[in-house]
Amino acid sequence: MKNDTNVKEELNKRTSDDSGKKKSLRKSTSKKIADGIIFTLLSIFSISMVLPFVWMISTSLKTPGQTRTSTPEWIPDPIIWTKYVEIWEKAPLLTGFMNSTMYAVIVLSLGTFFTALGAFAFAKLKFPGREKLFLALLGTMMIPFPALMIPHYILFVNLGWIDSLLPLIIPAMLGNVFMMFFLRQFMNGISDEIIEAAKIDGSGFFGIFWKIMLPMIKPAIAAQVILWFMNVWNDYVGPLIYLHSPTNQTLPLMIANFNAYYDIQNDFPLIMAASLVSMIPLLIVFFAFQRHFVESMNYAGVKG
Structure with missing residues (x-):
């Protein structure tokens, strides 16, 4: 058994x-x-x-005649590189590059600093009305830009800023509300004990921000810089409203005028070459900051 x-x-x-x-x-x-x-x-x-x-x-890389064929041709035969030379001869794209670069560098450098400083204040400093003021700033994100175009234009006319980069640079360099919200949430995940320890060591608030907080939030800043740079570099409506002289126009406005003129002539290879050249800075910035971008997304995912 x-x-x-x-x-x-x-x-x-x-x-x-x-x-x-x-x-x-x-x-x-x-x-x-x-x-x-x-x-x-x-x-x-x-x-x-x-x-x-x-x-x-x-x-x-094609000739204008090759773009009008009934069957798509992915690999041109023959390959023609001359359009990448012609775009510099037929439009002042170099001037547009310089204006857009100046616009982007000033806005991103100063704007990122002021935005991060504001995010630090809302995340780690205690002062009366902090939450109400932050909610008021977030509320400005709900105001559509068309509702502000006429008041802004009248203001900049009175200041004598029309047909210059100042209407584009000055407001943007003061900060980005969406970026401030993102950085504030990132800083809220950093322990307050680090701040208290720095205070005990005699560090002031700006020293804490500059020496401690900024190095710790680099991935978050890099992610937001990529997104902000895309918006600044591709900005078309602002330059269209405020800039009139060809010497002051940014690259997107020049590309739009360039495309409108050569679209009539069916010179699509020239249009595509100019558009591709205008994308190069975006690709450079993305590949330069992509590691930090992925780090910030991983941090947000782990925290969530």
Whole structure:
């Protein structure tokens, strides 16, 4: 009897082990299938995002006649590079590059500093009305830009700033509310004990901000700099309203005028070459800060 009982227990154990292995195998198989489906969908989405950029490169290397063919030609034959030389001869793109670079550098350098300083104040300093003032700042994000265009234009006319970069630079360099909100949330995740320890060591608030907080929030700043630079570099409405002289125009405004003129002549390779050249600074900034961008996203995900 004892032997029969032991045999039954052994059979039951093996059966349960086999069923457990089958369940884990089914789970592993279903997980692999789900991962495969997700990978396929993401690959299709990525290819659909890259294809327009590839088509722009292909078109910029063609002749105007090749762009009017009925069948798409992804690899031009022959490949022509002359359009990348012509764009500098047929439009003052270098002036546009210089104006856009000045606009972006001043706004991002000073604006990032003032925004981070404001975020530090709202995150770590205690003062009356702090939350109400911060909510008021967030409320300004709800005001659409068209509602402010006429008052802003009248103000800048009275100041004599029209047809200069000042209407674009001065308001933006004072700070970015969305970036301030993001950095404030990032700083709230940093322990207050670090601030108290720095105070005990005799450091002032600006010293704490400059020596402690700024190095700790570099990933968050890098992520926001990428997004802010995209908005500044691609800004079209502001320059269209305030800038009139060709020597003061930024690159997006010059590209728009350039495209409107050569679109009539069906010179699409020239248009694509100019558009691709205007994207180079965006790519440089992204690849320069992408590591910090990913770090900030990982931090936000872990914190969440």
